Amino acid sequence: MTKKDFAYWKKLHDGDDLTEFNTNSTGQLWLKIKSITRKELLSEFTARLCLNLTSTTLSGQFEELFCLLETNSSQSHQQLDAYIREKNLQQLQELDQEALVSELYKLKTFEWGGDYQNSLDKYLVSHYVKVISSYEVLISKFETEINRAVQGYVLNSWYNHWSSILIEHLFKAHSSVLPAVGQIKSVDFFIQNLPFDLKVTYFPSEYLRLKRREKELPVELTFLKQKARELSVNFDKSAKSSEIYYEITEKLKDRNDELSLGVLDQIRSQNLTIVGEAQQNSKNLIKWLYENQGEMRFGSENRLFLVLIDTADFSSSWKLKRNLDLLAPAINSFLNSFSSKPTSDLTVNFCYSGKSQTFTALSDVIFVVK
Template structure:
């Protein structure tokens, strides 16, 4: 029997496929969205419901039992309540000011690799607390070691730019937000739960496709071109630093040979991008199969892939480019009704796991 415990077990086990096709499962997720003490109390008051339970987990179960008696009516009640709460939450975001703050970050360099304990401390104490760029910077003088400045600034940028992007989605009529955090669900589009993932065209994906197409390895090609053009570089540096140095020196040289080499690399990578845009399932499957082991998930995902075609390394800047983000996202949502569920299905496997996974996934490309 598909009761409360049935859906809870599926959710806790990260087996989310069935939620997308079952109205009772979707109801469970929507209620989960408001399982916060103040939200449940407000909803119960608005729906004229008296809950006998006082513990939050028990209220969740009690509310599900009540609302599952008439799922369609409960959808209307929940959707209306959630939209009202989201409107209140959204009104607290000063979009223009937030965008202005994000534009103050001039470079995107992590500056090191840190353990989870440091991650959690810095994120909770600084990244998610301070919306102001200046206030955040002031903390470096007295509280934060300069060694982790890059990490904090990048995390701050990623957090608040994600808030900005989610706000675009959640403001659209086809989208029902999650006003409280739900594991693996950021919002519903036409009652399909999705987890939003903002990313770039992965370097490893490009590397694999270049190999399949017989294109040269980028760094090897650049070293060869540097040798031909008598461009010196630090051979002991990290590969990423070597590539940056050669590319910048070739740009500065600006002669026909250097320009031709850089143009060749760019055109080859643009070909890979165009093919990914034409066949989104290939990239979606790759993203599922190459996700980090610690953050593995098989939930429905909507990938927002950002690409600056002039310089792929500058794609991070597109996270704050509302002039590009907003119309592209809105156009996608305006036309979501035309999509077929079957076309969104992605089947994938994952190293170390014996089963095959199926999820609903799609990709929105933000290309400059």
């Protein structure tokens, strides 16, 4: 039998094999120690316990402290929890929540300004650097395209970063949550010693399309084009799909007659039925989210999904990231009732394209609906 020492837990963590951490107190202790493995934190924590570490490197001190603390795991958990909660309280007090929310409300539109998926630099290289040989043409693109792409990328990334910090603090302020003080790969916080990675997302458009197809409902854009022709609503047929969708829906809203609004209401009603079914049986959505994650960011760790939905306009769901009136009650309600959830309700099994094994994780979803 393999000895479950420091190297054992390190190998599991480095290999993204986190399942055993869910049920093993020593593994959870390893994660908590890793969360304070920063020079100033380790120094402060060990000084409080009157421990003298002889190792001179952080990695060495991490292993040395683990070996010392695992001899009395129960007491060590209590000591670590108390220290981590103290540091978390300091961090919470340093954040001016109201001021941050006010800053986030200054962003009026959420447009990336390009069709890149993961990397702005790859987008710029593939669309401009390697395509345009003329210096003058390239310079002209700064006025019409490149500045807009860069500005959109920076503004949206800024909004996502600071709204994520705001949301994480809502979780970390709850008494049942023990945060990872320092960053740990695949762990944002613990709920009743279970490690979770928080994922803030919107109701996935691809999942919506899948469920519409399963219900034999028409593709939204196809349906809108058909209805536009029936109602004599002109649109630019050469535009991008997203632009055609926007043009038709806006023109139908502007006409504001019974037939036009009925088209939009029909799509909205169908989509809200799918959302309602996902809320009633969230495991289907969770499984889909795991199985359709990006290859570069693949992970099988425990995940807590915060799904934001503006039922009046799905494309405006990004605004809910700063809406504390909706976020806080939904998050606190979930955390208040978490202790009553059996592990079987959290367990999800999923497969991933290109990988032979079946993965198992603990996961749940919080729906924030406007």
